[in-house]
Amino acid sequence: MKILYAMQATGNGHFSRAREIVPILQQYGNVDIAISGTQADVQLPFPIQHKKRGTSFIYGNRGQINWLNTLSKTRFLTLIRDIWQFPIQDYDVIFNDFEPVTAWACRQKNIPCIGLSHQGAFLSDRTPRPKQRHFSGELVLKNYAPVTSMYAFHFQRYDKFIRTPVIRSEIRQATITQGQHISVYLPAVDEKLLIQQFKKIKSVEWQIFSKRVKDVRVIDNITIQPINNENWIKSIATSLGVMMSAGFEGPAEALFLGKKLIVMPIIGQYEQLCNATALERMGVPVFRKIHHDFGELIKDWLYEQEPIQVHYPDETSQVVQSIFENEIGFSNAQIVL
Numbered sequence: 001m002k003i004l005y006a007m008q009a010t011g012n013g014h015f016s017r018a019r020e021i022v023p024i025l026q027q028y029g030n031v032d033i034a035i036s037g038t039q040a041d042v043q044l045p046f047p048i049q050h051k052k053r054g055t056s057f058i059y060g061n062r063g064q065i066n067w068l069n070t071l072s073k074t075r076f077l078t079l080i081r082d083i084w085q086f087p088i089q090d091y092d093v094i095f096n097d098f099e100p101v102t103a104w105a106c107r108q109k110n111i112p113c114i115g116l117s118h119q120g121a122f123l124s125d126r127t128p129r130p131k132q133r134h135f136s137g138e139l140v141l142k143n144y145a146p147v148t149s150m151y152a153f154h155f156q157r158y159d160k161f162i163r164t165p166v167i168r169s170e171i172r173q174a175t176i177t178q179g180q181h182i183s184v185y186l187p188a189v190d191e192k193l194l195i196q197q198f199k200k201i202k203s204v205e206w207q208i209f210s211k212r213v214k215d216v217r218v219i220d221n222i223t224i225q226p227i228n229n230e231n232w233i234k235s236i237a238t239s240l241g242v243m244m245s246a247g248f249e250g251p252a253e254a255l256f257l258g259k260k261l262i263v264m265p266i267i268g269q270y271e272q273l274c275n276a277t278a279l280e281r282m283g284v285p286v287f288r289k290i291h292h293d294f295g296e297l298i299k300d301w302l303y304e305q306e307p308i309q310v311h312y313p314d315e316t317s318q319v320v321q322s323i324f325e326n327e328i329g330f331s332n333a334q335i336v337l
Contacts, residue, residue, distance in 0.1 A: 001029030004091040006050075006099035008145070009037035013118065013249030014097050015044055017153075017166045021116065022046060024320045025095070032091070036082075036101050043229065052082045052101045083108060093328060096147055103145035114327055115147035116319075118248040119271060123150055124159035128278040137270025149327060151319060155252060155278050155310075163319055164312045165252035170229075172314065174237035176257055181205035182302075183235040185244040188266045191224055193290060198222050200295050204302065207235050241302065246276040246286070255284075255310045262287065262301050283308050 003025050007014040018033075025031045034050035079101070086105040088094065096103050098117040106113035121127045122141040152162045182204055186194065191210055198206040199220055206222045209232055216225045225231065236242050242254040246265035254261045262285045265272035276286045285301050287294070 001092045002090065003029045003031045004034060004088070004094045004102065005031055005097075006034040006036075006094065006102035007097040008099045009035045011247055013247055016168050016249045016253075017097065017118075018044060020166050020168050020316050021095075021320065024317055028320075028324060029092070034086075034099065034102055036099055050086070050102075052086075053078055096145055098145045100145045103147060106148075107146050112149070112327075113147045114323060115145070115150040115152070116323075117145075117150075118153050118165075119144070120147070120150040120152035121154040121158065121162045122271070122274065123152070124162065126158040127154060127162070128158070128274060128281055130273045130277045134270045134273075137273075141271060151323060153248070155248075155255070155275075155282060163315055164310075165249065165256070166316050167253060167256050167312050167314070170233050171237075171253045171256060174233055174257065177238045179205075179238045179240055181207050181235070181239055183232070183239040183242045183244075184208045185232070185242075185250065186264060187211055187245060189264070189290070195219055195222055195224075197290060197294050197298075201298055201302075204240060207239075209235070241305075243298075246272040246279065248275055251275070251279060251284070252312065255308055256312050258307050258309075260301070260305050260307045261285075262298075262305070264288065264290075282310075 005018065005022055005025060007018050009015070022031055022033065032049040033044070033046060034052070035048055036052040082101045083104045086101055088102060088105040088109055088111055094102060094106055094111065094113045095116050096106075096113050097115075098119045103113055105111075119141050122138070150161055153165050154162050155165065157164060184194065184206060187210070191208060191212065194206075194208055198208075199222065202221050204221070208222060208224045209227050210224055211227050213224055213226050216223065218224075236254055236259060237257055239259055241260040241262070242251075243262050243264075244250050244254070246263040251261055251263055261279070263276055263279055264287050265276040267289075280286045285297075285305060287297055
């Protein structure tokens with residue numbers, strides 16, 4: 001059986017999820033990988049057969065999407081050509097993690113496409129949204145990468161087709177301790193702004209991870225370092241708490257590790273506003289921007305907030321098995337050993 005696993009390369013959650021799902025798919029047949037987008041920092045431990053430009057959100061430096069830069073870097077003619085020319089018919093089964101090129105290639109050639117993503121959870125009206133829904137945001141979530149069937153992931157099981165997060169093995173096996181530092185990943189906020197604020201809070205150490213730096217720098221009680229998968233896992237597993245944007249896999253991993261968490265949704269990214277709403281309902285503090293009383297907000301979080309208790313069992317193999325049985329009629333006895 002020839003299997004295609006396609007994923008979006010905007011953000012790190014898709015790659016983190018793939019590190020767990022792809023080895024399981026390889027038990028069922030030969031797996032090719034397709035990616036599109038340019039904004040992921042996590043590396044994949046297996047070869048990529050198809051790499052397309054696709055589309056990617058470009059961030060500014062104050063917590064927002066730079067829409068002008070995003071549109072200027074999107075090559076629409078290239079995107080259309082890639083959709084029409086993708087050899088989607090060469091595969092027996094196509095899995096899609098919010099990847100538009102292969103999803104639309106399947107739609108164009110009337111080929112089944114199985115969604116396996118976080119964004120798919122927003123096909124359900126039971127999935128949390130902010131009070132004011134964004135028409136354009138809903139349109140993107142539901143039509144950016146259309147599929148014929150969906151198996152989704154979210155912080156809680158809001159609907160019958162939604163499972164709890166895929167937590168990668170490195171996180172499940174990490175040694176958890178409680179140190180005196182806060183792990184920070186806010187890719188849409190300039191480090192200078194963070195340093196200005198964190199210098200005022202000297203009772204803890206701050207470990208900032210950034211895609212904009214190449215070397216480790218230490219400024220007072222603040223360490224700034226480039227994105228590195230191993231270092232990030234070590235940092236959050238031994239942290240006092242985690243501060244990050246309101247993505248999906250990152251906050252889910254912090255919750256799984258039992259860390260106190262605070263999130264800042266990226267301005268203009270509707271999915272993150274939805275994630276922030278879900279986390280807020282669970283009791284996770286959310287801040288929208290860094291303003292004059294930011295220091296007091298962080299101190300309250302540090303000294304008053306308790307970690308949120310979650311239960312995220314390792315269900316990835318069962319999810320994949322149910323897909324093969326229900327969608328393809330492929331039994332567990334046919335797995336390649």
